[in-house]
Amino acid sequence: MTIANLNIAWLLPEILILTMACVILVIDAYLPKQLRNLTYHLTQGTLLGAALLIIAANPMQPILAMNDMVIIDAMSVVLKLFIVLIVFFTFIYSREYLQDRKIFKGEYFVLGLFATLGMLIMVSAHNLLMVFLGLELLSLSLYAMIAMNRDSKVATEAAMKYFVLGALASGMLLYGMSMLYGITATLDLTKLSQSVSEISNDRIVISSVNQLISETEEVELAIKNVEKHVTTITNSPIATKIAEIIEANIETDAMVIIKPMLASSSQNYTILVFGLVFIVIGVAFKLGAVPFHSWIPDVYHGSPTSMTLFVASAPKIAAFAMVIRMLVDGMQTLHTDWQGMLILLSILSIIVGNIIAIAQQNIKRMLAYSTIAHVGYLLLGIIAANADGYAASMFYVVVYTIMTLGAFGMIILLSRTGFEADKIEDFKGLNERNPWYAMIMLIIMLSMAGVPPMVGFWAKWAVLAQVINAGFVWLAVLAVLFAVIGAFYYLRIVKLMYFDKPTSLVPIEAGVDMRFALSANALIVLLLGLMPNTLMAICLGAWGISV
Amino acid sequence: MIKFTFYLFSLILIFASVRVVTVKNPVHAALFLVLAFFSSAAIWLLLQAEFLAIALVLVYVGAVMVLFLFVVMMLEINFSQLREGFVRNLPVAGLVGALILLEMVFVVGAWQNVPPPVATEIPNIVALGQVLYTDYFYPFEIAAALLLVAMIAAIALTMRPHNRAKYQKPDQQVSVNREDYVRIVNIPSEAKD
Incomplete structure (x- = not known):
């Protein structure tokens, strides 16, 4: 091993973020209070620098770095870019909110950078170990950032709940990984995928050989048949092994050796699926799919809104990448098995999310249940289990994060010192107070509901088209049905804003950067809706599909 | 012999782990955790992973658990309050746990070709x-x-943050004047009846 084949240059974005996080940590410790804004500006500069480096390090074909620990491919570049930009916007929205609540601390931004680093590692992980380390780096930073508002009882409770359930989910994931390692003896995703396909080929060979043996009474004839069969198969280790045994032994001896071998090897596939179940559970926890969703409403509700914004946006992209890395890069061969599990998660999420959201009076809780529903839609594309489906899901997750950013941004905008605008009534008569902000919220709500011409419509359309192509028409019908039900609670906000009288007439104040970013956010949602092809082409391109 | 040792330490490990969550006194729970660590270190030794085994004893038993014991003893948390829901939730949780355990035993128990430790x-x-x-x-x-x-x-x-802590400022203490703190008040004496 030499330094040259570590391909360190491809990791410059991660290196920059890690280095700057440490530098900012030290600088911040010596900064007087009135210069604290410098920490904020340094953080934002780092994120922009990382974005530039990510664009600069755009490989033509997938590149493995750091002894195959990391993969830099088209998907990772696109997702990393979005993660960094979304964190950038998150910090713009959070700045004033944090200052108002006296939690504008250097550690907040340093931990934010570490969380971003964790997300980047997850996105380009090429080893189960890296998936896990990236996930832990992200989660640990998030727990601490939520708990930062120490004097708030609900925030501490939210952090504690998130911590306990997150640790449980990590445990599940790790257990699944250890089962996979036990059966394949590798953590590398390429080797894992080879090993998995060999084991599933073995399974087919074992059942056909068993059938041949049971069909024929006579041992010699049976072995002859088996030999004829296994010599035609090249992609299964057990077939080669059986052929060798038959060649080396006389028929009766061969039979004695082969039979227990078949019996013991047939278990490998079961154990593999057993590990897969735990991996899917772990991932479902992190995505927040029903029935592993119970933490989402409490954490979204209890956290300071700036943290809800952080938790709800960029980590979803990372969680999506985690699903792709493990289920697709590592276990594409097992897709018939994980498809069923994901269908169940998806249906439940769509139903539970959309129905419970209707009953919510707190807009943060409402958006939490809407997140659960969106996760259900997001999984639809992955269920299709082909490149087009993954591209559609990728489009969905990017669009979803942009919309969520806007929605929580609006809550932050309406909040002020000592007042959280987290009730649905707080949006009453927003049009009279400020027509432009009402317009922003209108665009975002319509987009979330999936009303054309907003981009949310195209996202839903893309995943539904893929799930129909894959032959699950009933699933698509169900998803559309619940999208219509879900439209109710988004449109209720629109009704409150435009047709009700405002309850408070306090002018809405915000800095120039916040107002500009929020307006840009809404315009992006609208523009992407009018011209979805560019983003769609990028997502398809990430999967090697040219338009 | 190896099989016997393995089962012995496994049984101790399972017993200790169960006691960690069921025992009433948190100090005893921590001590049972130490026992659990020791037994798993012994199992690692059987797998010829001697470095990991000794690291577990040195780092976890030697450092982490001792620290943990100190914290438990100093905090004086009312643990009986924390575990109030234990008996109430036991039937459902126990049933689900037993079900999962049973399923896992069926799947993993049938796994015969476990790879031997790499020598x-x-x-x-x-x-x-x-x-x-x-x-x-x-x-x-x-x-x-x-x-x-x-x-x-x-x-x-x-x-x-600093504003909660109280510091002495010697320079200010020294430069205190009598006039800053003492005021002579002339109170008229009460008239005799």
């Missing part, structure tokens, strides 16, 4: 040293970042 010529610790800073260099660095995050988080969450 190598180079000792465990050498093998570890050879890959830790080469093949696993990147995960190693990230693990370091993870520990840094844990440290930052712990400090950020527990450090109270």
